[in-house]
Amino acid sequence: MAVVFGLLAGGVSVLEHLGHQRRCDDTAETTRISGVAPHVGSLKGGTNIKIFGENLPVDFSMTFSVVRVKFLSATHQYTCDVEETSVSTGQIECYTRAMPAGVYTPQVTLCSSADDCRDIPCLGQDDQDCKFETKTHYTPYIKSVTPTTGYPGTMLTVHGKIITPLFGSEQADNANGRTETIKRCYLDGAGQTCELRDSNGDM
Structure with a gap:
């Protein structure tokens, strides 16, 4: 060969x-x-x-x-x-x-x-x-944001089908059994991040 x-x-x-x-x-x-x-x-x-x-x-x-x-x-x-x-x-x-x-x-x-x-x-x-x-x-959506105007630092409340309340690295459990987390929140068009806070105002 x-x-x-x-x-x-x-x-x-x-x-x-x-x-x-x-x-x-x-x-x-x-x-x-x-x-x-x-x-x-x-x-x-x-x-x-x-x-x-x-x-x-x-x-x-x-x-x-x-x-x-x-x-x-x-x-x-x-x-x-x-x-x-x-x-x-x-x-x-x-x-x-x-x-x-x-x-x-x-x-x-x-x-x-x-x-x-x-x-x-x-x-x-x-x-x-x-x-x-x-x-x-299985698709989240935002229905409304209040207030509709404000100065920098204004606290916004977002209503809609958010699916999960989890955000950050310290929360691991969700009452509805879902494991998804909110990664970020920002103002579309402005490119500015919006810091998430819970009902007590804590981040």
């Missing part, structure tokens, strides 16, 4: 290159996507999604996205922004963008270069394992 040996640009041998390519191909062939959690979320986006799988890549590039996630319906697709620092070989975390009410399935795209990508569908043990549904019931 003849052995072909040669050098590619940069001094890498053909055998080394083929071996690296074979390892990449083997990894791609064994990559699996098996489910998502939670299975319901907001119409307006911002839902933290965990996508479960096997043999997911954890080496990231500064020049292209190694892992991309989209949620697909029968007619549309929507990007889910990957949190790269939360990716492991068995899990991807991403944040949804605004999507109309409906049922979606995730599609993970893995790239070994900017031009070499492959799509990995979600194949769970059960049909529901790979379903994510956006619902009005």
Whole structure:
């Protein structure tokens, strides 16, 4: 049996290159996507999604996205922004963008270069394992703000479907069982943060 040996640009041998390519191909062939959690979320986006799988890549590039996630319906697709620092070989975390009410399935795209990508569908043990549904019931909204005018430092009261009273790092329990927390509050357009306070006026 003849052995072909040669050098590619940069001094890498053909055998080394083929071996690296074979390892990449083997990894791609064994990559699996098996489910998502939670299975319901907001119409307006911002839902933290965990996508479960096997043999997911954890080496990231500064020049292209190694892992991309989209949620697909029968007619549309929507990007889910990957949190790269939360990716492991068995899990991807991403944040949804605004999507109309409906049922979606995730599609993970893995790239070994900017031009070499492959799509990995979600194949769970059960049909529901790979379903994510956006619902009005899970979508917070603001109904009113009082007062409507004021000077800097004015205390505002916000009414609406807030879902959770949790904010900051010291509160861990919620009476309604939800685990979501309020991350920030700011005045849209002005770009100014609004400090959250409880009913006693404490931060």
